Amino acid sequence: MDIQPKPLNPLVKAALEFGPLVLFFVIYQRTDIFTATAVFIPTILGALGVSWWLSRDVPRMAVVTAVVVVVFGGLTLWLKDATFIKMKPTIINVLFAGALGWGVLRGRSYLKDLIGGAMPLSDAGWMILTKRWALFFLFMAVVNEVVWRTQTEEFWVTFKTFASPAITFLFVISQFGLIKKHGTDGGAGGDA
Secondary structure, three states, rough: OOOOOOOOOOHHHHHHHHHHHHHHHHHHHHHHHHHHHHHHHHHHHHHHHHHHHHOOOOHHHHHHHHHHHHHHHHHHHOOOEEEEOOOOOOOHHHHHHHHHHHHOOOOOOOOHHHHHOOOEHHHHHHHHHHHHHHHHHHHHHHHHHHHHHHHHHHHHHHHHHHHHHHHHHHHHHOOOOHHHHOOOOOOOOOOE
């Protein structure tokens, strides 16, 4: 039986992606980082389950993120050390940067493999966009390290919940010129 993915409503998709993080923030504000982490782990797994149930598809990046949350969140709770949950964004960003960078070294855009159907670009455009995302992920890894190591825990939680998504959104917007320049009329993103 071949299960075809169904597109998610953009608001539902956003709620599934950002809902667990916002809940983490709310629980943290009312309790502590350990309770927030204990709620975050099943919430992110639940969001994956709901995503699968609604669309019959789960984005690979969301799965990788959930695995890292479970591992580092679990270590945070088991060892009663918040360092692990604070390192989670660094690890995720380094993994994504490494995967994209590895693809670029092999002459392949893994970003195109992930989202190519949603955005028709030339092959050259995909390679440029992939390099930029790899560098952006590295940048965000460094920023996370600086913030959690130099600021208060509360500042880090607020940064992770609000500033990090805002920076990512601004980065996405900054790529519109590249997308316009290298966009193709076809759906597969071959060379124009």
